[in-house]
Amino acid sequence: xxxxxxxxxxxxxxxxxxxxxxxxxxxxxxxxxxxxxxxxxxxxxxxxxxxxxxxxxxxxxxxxxxxxxxxxxxxxxxxxxxxxxxxxxxxxxxxxxxxxxxxxxxxxxxxxxxxxxxxxxxxxxxxxxxxxxxxxxxxxxxxxxxxxxxxxxxxxxxxxxxxxxxxxxxxxxxxxxxxxxxxxxxxxxxxxxxxxxxxxxxxxxxxxxxxxxxxxxxxxxxxxxxxxxxxxxxxxxxxxxxxxxxxxxxxxxxxxxxxxxxxxxxxxxxxxxxxxxxxxxxxxxxxxxxxxxxxxxxxxxxxxxxxxxxxxxxxxxxxxxxxxxxxxxxxxxxxxxxxxxxxxxxxxxxxxxxxxxxxxx
Amino acid sequence: xxxxxxxxxxxxxxxxxxxxxxxxxxxxxxxxxxxxxxxxxxxxxxxxxxxxxxxxxxxxxxxxxxxxxxxxxxxxxxxxxxxxxxxxxxxxxxxxxxxxxxxxxxxxxxxxxxxxxxxxxxxxxxxxxxxxxxxxxxxxxxxxxxxxxxxxxxxxxxxxxxxxxxxxxxxxxxxxxxxxxxxxxxxxxxxxxxxxxxxxxxxxxxxxxxxxxxxxxxxxxxxxxxxxxxxxxxxxxxxxxxxxxxxxxxxxxxxxxxxxxxxxxxxxxxxxxxxxxxxxxxxxxxxxxxxxxxxxxxxxxxxxxxxxxxxxxxxxxxxxxxxxxxxxxxxxxxxxxxxxxxxxxxxxxxxxxxxxxxxxx
Numbered sequence: 001x002x003x004x005x006x007x008x009x010x011x012x013x014x015x016x017x018x019x020x021x022x023x024x025x026x027x028x029x030x031x032x033x034x035x036x037x038x039x040x041x042x043x044x045x046x047x048x049x050x051x052x053x054x055x056x057x058x059x060x061x062x063x064x065x066x067x068x069x070x071x072x073x074x075x076x077x078x079x080x081x082x083x084x085x086x087x088x089x090x091x092x093x094x095x096x097x098x099x100x101x102x103x104x105x106x107x108x109x110x111x112x113x114x115x116x117x118x119x120x121x122x123x124x125x126x127x128x129x130x131x132x133x134x135x136x137x138x139x140x141x142x143x144x145x146x147x148x149x150x151x152x153x154x155x156x157x158x159x160x161x162x163x164x165x166x167x168x169x170x171x172x173x174x175x176x177x178x179x180x181x182x183x184x185x186x187x188x189x190x191x192x193x194x195x196x197x198x199x200x201x202x203x204x205x206x207x208x209x210x211x212x213x214x215x216x217x218x219x220x221x222x223x224x225x226x227x228x229x230x231x232x233x234x235x236x237x238x239x240x241x242x243x244x245x246x247x248x249x250x251x252x253x254x255x256x257x258x259x260x261x262x263x264x265x266x267x268x269x270x271x272x273x274x275x276x277x278x279x280x281x282x283x284x285x286x287x288x289x290x291x292x293x294x295x296x297x298x299x300x301x302x303x304x305x306x307x308x309x310x311x312x313x314x315x316x317x318x319x320x321x322x323x324x325x326x327x328x329x330x331x332x333x334x335x336x337x338x339x340x341x342x343x344x345x346x347x348x349x350x351x352x353x354x355x356x357x358x359x360x361x
Numbered sequence: 362x363x364x365x366x367x368x369x370x371x372x373x374x375x376x377x378x379x380x381x382x383x384x385x386x387x388x389x390x391x392x393x394x395x396x397x398x399x400x401x402x403x404x405x406x407x408x409x410x411x412x413x414x415x416x417x418x419x420x421x422x423x424x425x426x427x428x429x430x431x432x433x434x435x436x437x438x439x440x441x442x443x444x445x446x447x448x449x450x451x452x453x454x455x456x457x458x459x460x461x462x463x464x465x466x467x468x469x470x471x472x473x474x475x476x477x478x479x480x481x482x483x484x485x486x487x488x489x490x491x492x493x494x495x496x497x498x499x500x501x502x503x504x505x506x507x508x509x510x511x512x513x514x515x516x517x518x519x520x521x522x523x524x525x526x527x528x529x530x531x532x533x534x535x536x537x538x539x540x541x542x543x544x545x546x547x548x549x550x551x552x553x554x555x556x557x558x559x560x561x562x563x564x565x566x567x568x569x570x571x572x573x574x575x576x577x578x579x580x581x582x583x584x585x586x587x588x589x590x591x592x593x594x595x596x597x598x599x600x601x602x603x604x605x606x607x608x609x610x611x612x613x614x615x616x617x618x619x620x621x622x623x624x625x626x627x628x629x630x631x632x633x634x635x636x637x638x639x640x641x642x643x644x645x646x647x648x649x650x651x652x653x654x655x656x657x658x659x660x661x662x663x664x665x666x667x668x669x670x671x672x673x674x675x676x677x678x679x680x681x682x683x684x685x686x687x688x689x690x691x692x693x694x695x696x697x698x699x700x701x702x703x704x705x706x707x708x709x710x711x712x713x714x715x716x717x718x719x720x721x722x
Contacts, residue, residue, distance in 0.1 A: 321698070322697055334676060
């Protein structure tokens, strides 16, 4: 029996520029079958929440450009459940809209907010964690974030330090949020047992997050409070088109989580990866016997290992003497880049824009 | 005034497997605009002989599969001047057919035989050399080959050693033909001044080559002598379809030039390259300021030099940390290979066949 007050908000507006050219402005990472499983990352995000939240209460928030992709990939979702942002304003305005929208439908609702482009491998453990989280936020005035048990000294993630007092099974008060550490600090974090990866998955009652926004981000909450009579009505979209672009672009972490005092973390270990980089995709994909990862292509390798090939349409890729590279072929763009230099890809995208306009973006 | 007894035979049946996947079975190297000049290698071979041999006496010998490509690329050539081999049998049977064919049209003819897939940069010097060569073979019972003044200790070419006695301006008797040397031997060759690159361009009277074939390759000459009444008539093609495949596959060098005693070399220096390898294509193509060669593509490079990119359709190629590689993208096949390992490409083509059949050949 699925609780009728429980909602899910899938955030689906990212543009995925770190995976250019495989991920393009017109079809970002969450809309791609990134692991070659037959389901896109968005579809997998939807699938895994279905046992916990009824599909009538799953909302997708995305940029209006991506409405056709969302409808194509999630045909079971009602149009009314797709919230189309008229502008990109980071996660705080996105979550605020979803909260005011849900509160208009059900003032007693609780909600889980999840990215659409992460990988979770152990779905049963994910379900259990979400159910425990709902129970906690429904009986506490709590902003809950999911913290992932770290398995390596990862320098690409933010960390959450837990306080010593345990509130409930696997749930502690948050002591601090930290930025991405350097390697030596990440090793200290890993050994301490007090630090967890910040997953970007949040849970709360709608009233709790609305109160928190009113206290810590009044510029944003004021916009939605002003429009509160339009939510859940036929004029909601018009109100959003006019007022959403006026919100400042800010993350929910920065706007609320790092400021509020009622912030808790549920520590979990369900095989999570944010797939934020080619290297993390390589680490999470099955390798062939020569130690290479091939996405959607045939591969013949000679003296080549540690590479990831993301190539479309069953192309044959023949490679000699390549170690630890990203090879991404998007039809009109071919990228060959050392994995160690993948932070350059943003610069490359920019250089492509400077030299060739929007053609290859 | 162009001499009416002078013929040209352009050999155009090669499959160019060393340039796979850019050169494919369906469109080998000679049919590609390899240097991005707007003319294919075949068209350039045709263009450069036009001032020496009338177009009515230029013959193209090719595999019957390539007849449509030849007609498309050389629309001025009469169908009767395209000799279609029903099977691949190397250069000796190809040249024999051309000789018997021309002899039926003009028993006093002389001919130049040239590959269709080589690069010659100084066309005026080429014309002068061909004219001198015609004059020599027309007044001597000579099998003449063109030897290129070497400019580097190239290990990829065969060499011709000249004898000390000069017959005519730049024309000497051949002392030996040698196989591809190793580097130290190639350096000795270069310093000696006696060794020239074997260009694969030959000149002779048709009667001289027919006699030489009768003496040194009687199995081949017997086939054509048997059909001599059909050459130049409506039944020539039928005779060839039935008898050509029975010829042994052997090169003219091996069948005749290395055996005959009346072999001469005209030493020339007209900027020749056989474009037999990616490295030689790299060496002969204009480099951009980062030291890379881009064929038909846009290029953004980072820490990358010494590479050759042969990519179709104005694709954008973005490359980080690649030095001295071949990157060839043929739409359904992508090859990335160190230039130093390009001799592996034949093996790769074979592996592609073993694994995927004819799909990618």
